[in-house]
Amino acid sequence: MKKDKKIGVIGIESGWSSNVLAETIEKRTGFKLLIDIEKLGFDAVTGRTSVNGFDISSLDAVIVKKVGRDYSADMLDRMEILKYMNDNGVRVFSRPERILRVINRLSGTLALRHAGVPIPPTFVTEDLDEAHEAVRRFGRAILKPLYTSKARGMTLVEDDSTAYEKLEKFQRSGNTMMYIQKMLDIPGRDLGVVFVGGEYLTTYARIKAEGEWNTTTANGGKYSIYNPSRQLVELARRSQAVFNLDFTCVDVVETADGPYVFEVSAFGGFRGIYESSGIDAAEVYLNHVLKEIS
Numbered sequence: 001m002k003k004d005k006k007i008g009v010i011g012i013e014s015g016w017s018s019n020v021l022a023e024t025i026e027k028r029t030g031f032k033l034l035i036d037i038e039k040l041g042f043d044a045v046t047g048r049t050s051v052n053g054f055d056i057s058s059l060d061a062v063i064v065k066k067v068g069r070d071y072s073a074d075m076l077d078r079m080e081i082l083k084y085m086n087d088n089g090v091r092v093f094s095r096p097e098r099i100l101r102v103i104n105r106l107s108g109t110l111a112l113r114h115a116g117v118p119i120p121p122t123f124v125t126e127d128l129d130e131a132h133e134a135v136r137r138f139g140r141a142i143l144k145p146l147y148t149s150k151a152r153g154m155t156l157v158e159d160d161s162t163a164y165e166k167l168e169k170f171q172r173s174g175n176t177m178m179y180i181q182k183m184l185d186i187p188g189r190d191l192g193v194v195f196v197g198g199e200y201l202t203t204y205a206r207i208k209a210e211g212e213w214n215t216t217t218a219n220g221g222k223y224s225i226y227n228p229s230r231q232l233v234e235l236a237r238r239s240q241a242v243f244n245l246d247f248t249c250v251d252v253v254e255t256a257d258g259p260y261v262f263e264v265s266a267f268g269g270f271r272g273i274y275e276s277s278g279i280d281a282a283e284v285y286l287n288h289v290l291k292e293i294s
Contacts, residue, residue: 006058007289008033010082011065017270017282018065024282025063028290033059037067042081049085061091061293063285064099066267071147075103093289094245094266102243102266105146105179112261115242117235120253120260121182128167131178135163140183143170149267154214156183184260190253191226192272193236194281197246197288200237203228204276217272225276232259240264246292247285 011018026032083096123134143155209220236250249268
C-alpha cells in the first residue's frame with residue numbers, strides 16, 4: 001500500500017474515467033483530488049500552481065485524464081502550465097511535451113507519417129480550391145477539426161454539387177487549416193489498441209450503429225472485445241512508441257488494403273476497456289504510476 005503518496009487527477013468532474021481513476025487512487029492511497037484544469041492558477045512570482053487554494057506542488061504526481069471539456073487550442077496553454085509543474089518536481093503522467101504532440105491532429109499525423117506508420121489518405125490545406133480537388137480525388141471524405149474527440153465537429157462530404165459549400169462552411173466554423181481524410185471502406189468497426197507504460201494491455205472494437213458513418217458511442221456505437229493479430233498489435237505498438245505516452249489507445253481500422261492508424265490518443269478512456277473485457281484500466285495505470293514514482 002502506498003499510503004504516503006499523494007496523486008491528483010487532472011480531469012472532468014462529470015467524466016466517468018476521471019472519477020473512476022480518482023476513486024481508485026483514493027482506495028489505494030487514502031488521498032483524492034480531482035482537478036478541473038480550467039480552475040488551475042499559476043503564480044509566476046512564487047512559481048506556485050494551485051486549485052481552490054490547494055498547492056499542487058505538494059503532490060507527488062498528477063495523472064492527466066482530460067485537459068478540458070472541449071478540445072481546442074486552449075489546451076496548448078494549459079499544457080504549458082503542466083509542463084512547468086513537471087519540470088519543477090511534480091511528476092505529470094503522461095509528460096506534457098508528449099501529450100502536446102498528439103492533442104493537435106495535424107502534429108500527430110505528421111509524426112506518424114514521419115515514422116512510416118500507414119495512415120488513411122489525408123490532405124491538409126487552407127485553400128478551398130485545393131480542398132475541393134482533394135474531395136474530388138477521394139470521392140468521399142471526412143473533414144476533421146484539428147482539436148476534437150468522439151467525432152465532434154466532423155463532417156462527411158462527397159464529390160457532388162454540395163462539396164464546395166460544405167468546405168466553405170467547415171472553414172468558416174473555425175477550421176482555417178482544413179484536415180481532409182478519405183472515407184475508408186471499413187467492416188463496420190474500428191479498434192482501440194491499449195498500452196500502459198508501452199506494454200500492450202488489450203484491444204476492443206467500436207461497432208457502429210446502423211445508418212451511422214462513424215463508430216463513436218455518442219452516435220450509438222457499441223464496445224466489444226476483439227482478438228487482434230500479432231501484426232496488428234505490433235503496428236499499434238510501433239505507433240504509440242512515436243509518442244511514448246504512459247497510457248494510450250491507438251485507433252486502428254482494418255481494410256481490404258491492410259490496417260491503417262487513425263490516431264494515437266492522449267486521453268484514452270477506460271469505459272471501452274471495462275465494458276469489453278472487464279479489465280480495470282485505472283488500477284493498471286495506477287500501478288504503473290506508483291512504480292514510476294517509488
